[in-house]
Amino acid sequence: MTVHNIRHGDASDGAEAVGGRLSRVDGPAKITGAAKYAVEQQLEGLAYAVLVESTIASGKVRAIDTNAAEAAPGVLQVLTPDTIISLRTAADWFGTPPPDKPYCPLARDISFSGQHVAAVVAETFEQAVAAAALVKVSYDETPSIVDLSDAKAGDGIPIDAMTKEWGDAQGAFASAPVRICAAYNTPREYQAPMEPHGLIARWEGDQLTVWEPSQWLDGMARTYAEWFGVPFENVRLVSPYIGGGFGSKALALSHGAVAACAAKMLGRPVRLVMTRPQTFTGYGGRAATRQTVTIGADRQGKIQSIVHRGVNETSMDGMWVEPLGSVTSIMYATPNFSSRQNVVRVNSVMPGAMRAPGENPSAFGIESAIDELAYEVGIDPLEIRLRNYAEQDPHAKKAWSTRQLREAFATGAERFGWARRTSEPRSMRDGNQLIGWGVAAGTYPVRRAYGEAIVRILADGSVEVESSSIDMGQGTYTILAQTAAETVGVRADDVVVKLGDSRFPRAGVTGGSRLAGVMTGAVYKAATSALDQLVGLAISDPRSPFHALQANTLVVANGRIGSPRGDGPDVSIAELLKSVGRDHIEATGDTMPANSTPEDRYKNYTTIAMALPHTEGDYSRHSWCAHFIEVRVDEDFGTVRVSRVVSALDSGRLYNPKLAESQWKGGIIMGIGQALLEEGIVDRRHGRIVNNNLADYLVPTNADIPDIEVISVGIPDLHSSVLGGKGVGELAIVGVAPAIANAVFHATGKRVRDLPITLEKLI
Ligand code: MCN
Ligand code: MOS
Known part of the structure; x- marks a missing residue:
């Protein structure tokens, strides 16, 4: 395996400690091409697999003619399905014991267009592509439900676990002097990471090695192990570099099973890379959603009731719930509240996690609706948010651990110049451009x-950190180098961080913006214990120059x-180390409770069942942000451009402000894409994703993005993590789309409640 010997080049004073603006230590490797991605391994005897996918959305495979392909x-x-080896069903990500039945990653019963039905393995990639085109599949097609708007879709299945209610929401709404009621829709969206899904699988006896981009090595290793009925320890996942995931790379998926089966059957390593179109059906994007938000308020804009109903799509055989009431239930103080959610089955791949699943569409509903209320009662949209400020978690009825949202509103408004806004729609313009804030x-x-x-503290005085966690661009390598450097007392330049190998100490899923808090805590603990050992040796070993000093503590700084x-x-x-005859010091640190059993550990790292609730104990823990956005709408053409963004954000203490700012900007850019461009379009005859490529599924480019100013207003939050940080990675996308929709209303007087805001909705 390559050693990920990652060192940075531009540490300037102060950048090295936690909280410093150290540049990404993995940056040069990624930019120069030195970083080797999963499918770039050069292995002896590598064979190439190419998938054949269903062209219908519902029905059965009648026959597969493989003669021409085989020749x-x-x-x-x-x-x-007839020739592939049989696998066992694996547990889901909660670790729920799976049914004792075989699993076949190639389908006979088709429930979505793009489902894998066959695969061809050849000596070269080109030969596999050519032969895959010769596989003839015939089907018995049955009618499908293409999306949420399909009349056959119905109201769906109520998800009672999503119900949140207090007070008498319906009654209070009926008697409220001011009432707002509107429906908000978001379409299917896709993660579209630069690096497509793919893997190389290699068997050596009953040992499986998988090189695959992964947000969760230990969880994926468990799935592969369960599929093939081998011990967990027999599977090794390797994923040192990842070209983005945005939620799509946390699970072992059926294409991975196909490649691992092919490798086992053939006795050769097999590489399978999805085409860009296949990535649109290989993993589900963000589910399409529909929400109705009703707000009852008094004439001063004080909310008396919120009634919220939501629906999201899922697949025919999987259950994805996109929690649509998550922001609705906590953002504003209200004495009466009701939120319920249904899930509708459609013929699609199961949707999944995409940057801030739940919170993202939830905020589009409530943050648009509160703007509508502001206009209804004639109160400034910023002022109405402050009037309804939730001083504690209105749902959990607990104190916030920290909530710097008032500071975010104040700081963002000040930097943006919000006070200069004239409230009337269409009241601000620049030539034929309508300006909206x-x-x-x-x-x-x-x-x-x-x-x-x-x-590990090594003989040359350098420090090595190992963890099976990952860096898909967020900055894990960098912040862990900073944590170890500060804790041990060496320069960050002298720390080598090794991630992305399931042989390293374990880590749970990199999802839900938890990794930085989890891993800085673990590295802090391990580094503290390594330092204790070092100082202990220096004091107690008779060969140490400090032995005669009779000190009970020593200081380590800058490697001395x-x-x-x-x-x-x-x-x-x-x-x-030389004087005491040691070639290294090693310490393992973890944040598990002291009495944890090996089973607890296995469960913690390979399932999501043991995550701690954010409302555990006395506090409710969240990151917060406020976005102030300017749009310019061409009056004749209806084109919308975002011309200015100022966002103030509370993620607690920042481990590295440079990287946190970059994460926030990335989230805001994704939010601009969601507001104006992104929409998966399904063909109504065969349920196919029509725009399954990056030319037709539009994501923002540099030309779409103005200067973005992000301001940290967080304070350390020790209820949230060992070092005081809160989540960064997903926060900033939440609220961007409604801020843009609200700006478009201010510019044009048109309220667009259906994303994306494309020009035909404005003219
Ligand atoms: N950070 C910080 N201070 C904090 C918290 C975080 O400086 N208090 C910075 C660190 O650089 C850290 C990064 O922010 O590495 C993200 O930390 P965190 O919020 O804990 O999120 P995770 O490390 O768990 O990353 C996952 C998160 C998720 S869930 C998605 S989706 C997402 C995201 O990060 N996908 C990304 N950011 C992404 N960034 C890139 N480049 N590519 C993706 O696919
Ligand atoms: Mo992020 S969508 O939780 O991987």
């Missing part, structure tokens, strides 16, 4: 879990060790 040059095998808030819960890490008073010896860590 094509270079073909090694053609896999169909919109505001919206966002939030994301602090998800907490346990993690572990090894910290000395007495706190500055008198006596001062030696480098390397010299000390």
